[in-house]
Amino acid sequence: MKRKNKPENNNKNKTSRREFLKKGLLAGAGTVLGGGVVGSFNAFAESGDTIKVLGPDGKVMSVDKSHLKEIGARTEKQMQKEGRDGIPGRKWVKVIDLSKCKNARMCMAACQNAHQLRPDQHHVNVLRMDRGGETAPFFMPKPCQHCDDPPCTKVCPVDATFKRQDGLVLIDNERCIGCRFCIAACPYSARIFNWTEPKDAEKYEDVEYNVELNVPQKKGTVSKCLFSADLLRIDKMPYCVTACPNGVYWFGDENENAVTNGTTKETVNFKKLLKDNAAYVLMPELGTEPRVYYLPEKDRMFPFVYEGSTELKKDKH
Amino acid sequence: MSEGKNNVSKKTLNTIVSDLTRPIKNHYGFTPWILFLTGIILLGLFAYIIQLKNGLGVTAMRDYVSWGLYISSFIFFIATALIGMLISAVLGLIGIKWITPISRIAEMIALGFAMWAGLIIIFDMGRPDRILNIFMHGRLQSPIVWDITVVNTYVVISILLFLLPLIPDIPFLKKTMKDQPTWKQKIYNLLSFGFVGRPEQYALIKRLIRITAILIVPVALAIHTVTSWLFASTLRVGWDSTIFGPYYVTGAFVTGGAAVVIAMFVFSRDFRLKNYITDFHFDKMGRLMVLLMLVYLYFNINEFLVPGYKMKLAEKPHLYELFQGDFALMFWLVQIGGLVLPVILLLFKKMRKPVPSLVIAVAVIIGAFFKRYIITIPTLLHPHLPIQNVPEEFSTYWPTPIEWSITMMAVAGALLIITILAKLFPVIPIWETAYEEGITTEEMNEFVKKEND
Known part of the structure; x- marks a missing residue:
């Protein structure tokens, strides 16, 4: 059964961007990447540690570690x-x-x-x-x-x-x-x-x-x-x-x-x-x-021990 | 046959109209009955709210017995609803006259129970909030989709089969109900559809009734056959049967027949219609019940004797459980008390009198209810692979008070629909009764006009 898949273009873009980021690169600043990053940045306190990331335009940038969040996996x-x-x-x-x-x-x-x-x-x-x-x-x-x-x-x-x-x-x-x-x-x-x-x-x-x-x-x-x-x-x-x-x-x-x-x-x-x-x-x-x-169930346990007993409680079935 | 009616003899149109419309005006005993039904419905609603909040875990159903009282009540409701088709359509179409005073009663029962059958399915759903998925993502392969389609179609056609024969009665109601509240009169005005008793209107109505009566036969057969397929389409022991369709349909006629006998008794006594629903009609219904129950018994013998003779390995534990195990008492009570004994008793003329008829019908209908329980539950308790590593409660089932409350709400709801219909409209068709007394349509028109002036 074919399912309808309207926003195809949209999805493709997202996928390629995601792949790009996945290949060993870390996702960076929310202002640069827009909706691709999940979560709010204001929730994180600055940690002081910085890390270098590759921006979408190819420039290497440094951002505070606390600003980093792993890109949310695929959308639902x-x-x-x-x-x-x-x-x-x-x-x-x-x-x-x-x-x-x-x-x-x-x-x-x-x-x-x-x-x-x-x-x-x-x-x-x-x-x-x-x-x-x-x-x-x-x-x-x-x-x-x-x-x-x-x-x-x-x-x-x-x-x-x-x-x-x-x-x-x-x-x-x-x-x-x-x-x-x-x-x-x-x-x-x-x-x-x-x-x-x-x-x-x-x-x-x-x-x-x-x-x-x-x-x-x-x-x-x-x-x-x-x-x-x-x-x-x-x-x-x-x-x-x-x-x-x-x-x-x-x-x-x-x-x-x-x-x-x-x-x-x-x-x-x-x-x-x-x-x-x-x-x-x-x-x-x-x-x-x-x-x-x-x-097949060869090599069966004999005598059969179950929960410390060799006697089995009879099932109803 | 007609001599059976001799105690009724000739009635004038005046008597007929006043006798049949009197119960609509007279409210004796009405309020306590409505309060009683409303109380049960409120209790059921309360139970349903608890179920919505906490999930179906408030029922006794678990992973193995995953269908329980709701589904078995659903079959029972569909079964009861089927009688409308048998009495007003099949018997009507082949020209049987004695059904005139009970055909509307049968239709009211059909409407009340068919409507609530649809609701019971919703009570059983784990996610009633997603009911629209059935329309958005419905798949034609699924017997549930067939069931929803035919049940709704049946409700619609049943409404037509109730309303159409009602239209010629409306002029009488308009005349006699002048003293009633305006909302009631508005309903009558609306439902008259401009009917004033012209000959071509009568001809049209009769034609429409005939078409609807023909239409309802296949749809009614379909609703119960498809309901049986919800079970027969699975690979479960006890459900995997080729005769489930006719087995259900014939069982349904027994259930509905018993419901009609009970309703006949109540209406003839409570509405003081003994002159219209007479011993003659009870006798006829008793004979019909014998026939219906014999056919059903025949299917029961097929359904249990043949597998019981072979005792296939997979079916053995299931059949033993029914014949001599945990369900044996219920099984034999239902088969003997609810089927074999009623057949034997109803063979005697004395037993087809109103009071014995009522007692037998009550036994039959209780048996019919638990018969559906026996079809649904024991099969689920015997899956192909053993029930293990789950809490003890998973391998037993007895409905919780929540389930009983919700089921009783459905019963009360169906009775409420029947009560409301019986309080708005005459339970016995005026024009058809008058017609059978030899009163012509011209005389009826004259009567309506005269009173009008």
């Missing part, structure tokens, strides 16, 4: 547009090696930390799977599956949740009306809702909304795993992937046919990894075509 509008388009040429995939997961939950903590979530709100949730019988239970991290045929985006009445060209399914909480149809539609229970004011809401009050991070979270809107789209944009791996101490996560680009392990940083052939390990996806019969692959 720009982030929205880029966030909806995705990163061209990419097809992100995640491979989760169930034989490695020891329920360290570092992925959950890193994710909650990055996305302004409370401990009971999960973009990625490590589930204790019990298939019954003689088999030992195992742990299964469950992020959003970023399906190629996503049931959630189909039902959204306002295009607040959408599929990008790089395979990610994102949610725009500036547009979400909170009908929760997507939560009902998702068979993986990957979506959460901000039933009350989000954690630390007042701290994030003035933060510009980044659709690729879904922060600040907003009351009355849906949130979900984003494959850390904000990090992917700067060529970094997702929060959960790098936080894992056990080498559970592989992440990469299907187009490159390569995935990298978040713990060991080893890069391997994606298709081969899947084939050699008999990878599978969750509930393929539903036709959702997930972009998250699982390597």
Whole structure:
């Protein structure tokens, strides 16, 4: 879907200026640069330290350090547009090696930390799977599956949740009306809702909304795993992937046919990894075509120890 | 059939007009009833303000049971609203005469409940302030957009189907309501649309009524089918069913039928219209209910027996929960007390008398309300993947007082609309009743003129 993009010229100018400044130069005096600088200068006291900066006309100038402020990242509008388009040429995939997961939950903590979530709100949730019988239970991290045929985006009445060209399914909480149809539609229970004011809401009050991070979270809107789209944009791996101490996560680009392990940083052939390990996806019969692959739960803990006990409390399900 | 009406015998136009307009003038018991409804609505508004302030967290809904009492009440309201289409459109179009005194009642019920159904959806929204996004960014793929479209269309056509047959009654109202406040007379003047009873006006009105009645049939089928698709279009156990459309539509007729029986009882007693809404009509409605409930029972058997026979792995816990688990009591009460027993009882003529009819209808409608609850909640409690690492409250659901208050506000609101309509306009069409008594339109015109002088 093409989004309208009226102030194109304007944006281009801004971008080129920003790039110029980004390349190792510091942003300088507000009077020279005008609206490009965020914030008010009167709020800063002179520090006495000066620093040399390159002005827009090529002259080197010296300004007081206190007058400097890092240029505000991209504008919300720009982030929205880029966030909806995705990163061209990419097809992100995640491979989760169930034989490695020891329920360290570092992925959950890193994710909650990055996305302004409370401990009971999960973009990625490590589930204790019990298939019954003689088999030992195992742990299964469950992020959003970023399906190629996503049931959630189909039902959204306002295009607040959408599929990008790089395979990610994102949610725009500036547009979400909170009908929760997507939560009902998702068979993986990957979506959460901000039933009350989000954690630390007042701290994030003035933060510009980044659709690729879904922060600040907003009351009355849906949130979900984003494959850390904000990090992917700067060529970094997702929060959960790098936080894992056990080498559970592989992440990469299907187009490159390569995935990298978040713990060991080893890069391997994606298709081969899947084939050699008999990878599978969750509930393929539903036709959702997930972009998250699982390597089988071999090498299970036996006897299974959970919270200091070998006995499992029976789930209702 | 006509001998059933013999206790009514011939009525003069004079009696008909005075009988049918009397309840509009007579305010006995009106004020306490309105105060009661307003009280419930105010309580609900207060609850809604709390919900707006603190978010949907004040409800018992959480990430797994993310649709609760509001959505199940929404289905119930849409269901009740559907009866207008069945009685005044379908039965009217195929020429069934006994519906004359109850067709307007059915339309009033349809209007009241359809309007509040739209509001319940807003109560359920996390961001009601962004409702305009649906028009700014609406996507045709989403069943919610279809639902909003058809519900609004249904409300509009229902208003027409209420107003059009009302127009020929307005001249009678203008005459008899001379002593009423001017705002009321202004409403009558406005709604007469210049109708003075000329033959070509009658012909036009009848034509318009016919067109509207035909139009409303597909729209009404659409609103409840689309409402069922909000569920059937998901991959959830218990909702992922191909018969959800007809299952909902037939269930809706049962709900609305029960609502009409209750309204018939109240109006015939409270408005002293026993000579117009007679035992004969209760008997007919009882028979109709038996038919409607049997069809619905048939769909219920399909919906539960077939999956229950197969017991697919994914559906097993859901079905066990309904048949013998936490929801078993509610499930069997609703199925037996709200469906099977009423069918059996209504087979007996004695049970189709007004008072037993009322008792049965109340049981049916309460059953219908909780049936929607049973369709909505247990499915959400059984997602494909286990509910873990969340507080205990996430894996249970029982509505909070806030949710009950808001839902009761919707019920009271629908009843308020019905009450106001019944206090402004005759609940039984004057001209159609007179027509069936053999009074010609010329006689009616004469009557209006004579009184005028």
